[in-house]
Amino acid sequence: MGLKREEVFVIRKIDFKESDHIVRLFGRKSGKFSGIAKGARKLESKFGSTFNLLNRSEVVYYQGSSLNFISEGEVLDGWESLKKSGEAIDVGLRCAKSIGELLGEEQPSPQVYSLFRDTLEELDADQRRPRLLEVGFYLKALKYLGFDPDLEDRCLSCGVDIDQESTLQFSPVAGGFLCEKCRGGNGMELSRGDRKSLARLKKLPQSRLRRLRVPERKLTRYYDLLNRFSEYHLERELVPRSLRTAPSDRGPG
Numbered sequence: 001m002g003l004k005r006e007e008v009f010v011i012r013k014i015d016f017k018e019s020d021h022i023v024r025l026f027g028r029k030s031g032k033f034s035g036i037a038k039g040a041r042k043l044e045s046k047f048g049s050t051f052n053l054l055n056r057s058e059v060v061y062y063q064g065s066s067l068n069f070i071s072e073g074e075v076l077d078g079w080e081s082l083k084k085s086g087e088a089i090d091v092g093l094r095c096a097k098s099i100g101e102l103l104g105e106e107q108p109s110p111q112v113y114s115l116f117r118d119t120l121e122e123l124d125a126d127q128r129r130p131r132l133l134e135v136g137f138y139l140k141a142l143k144y145l146g147f148d149p150d151l152e153d154r155c156l157s158c159g160v161d162i163d164q165e166s167t168l169q170f171s172p173v174a175g176g177f178l179c180e181k182c183r184g185g186n187g188m189e190l191s192r193g194d195r196k197s198l199a200r201l202k203k204l205p206q207s208r209l210r211r212l213r214v215p216e217r218k219l220t221r222y223y224d225l226l227n228r229f230s231e232y233h234l235e236r237e238l239v240p241r242s243l244r245t246a247p248s249d250r251g252p253g
């Protein structure tokens, strides 16, 4: 029986039988995988808080006939400060959900792993403006997986410099910006400032995003843009619609 040791994020947890958990983990080396933690729900469990959602933990596991069995676990980062903010938790959970959507089973992505760790570290250090980090996370994750939107200052169709135009149109279908001549009916109107903000959110490390002054309503729009882009190019949503609305966005009624 080959034991494996792996650093993981807990991205999903389901109660199983009387005292077990089935967990979805995102490993640094092994990508997404599931495992069963026997007895993890008992009060005196040896696992303690290893499998709290979003935790970065170290686990030891072995492959059974149909499931991985987790035999040891220890918390590396529990993100105590992040977990005091409902909004920061929602952002962390939506990013975790998008990892579930974007990556294939056991598809390793050390870059997305590091990006997720950087994002949670930033949210743990400071709970203000979590959606800046969220939009930055999606843009970079898409880039690492090779599906990122083109945010250059040229029309994707004819190559003309679009930074001279009064308004820009982002086409989710084309996957980038189109000039006034080339644009069609189902794009999103954006400003030159929007294009620059999106390009910075994609390029700058997560630790430097908070210096950007992007209003919340703009971040909501970028979030819609990325979901529309992803629906078209990946045939799936970045984040399922039911989870998309952050509590702060919910209007009356």
Ligand SMILES: [Zn+2]
Residues within 6 Å of the ligand: 155, 156, 157, 158, 159, 160, 178, 179, 180, 181, 182, 183
């Ligand atoms: Zn054009």
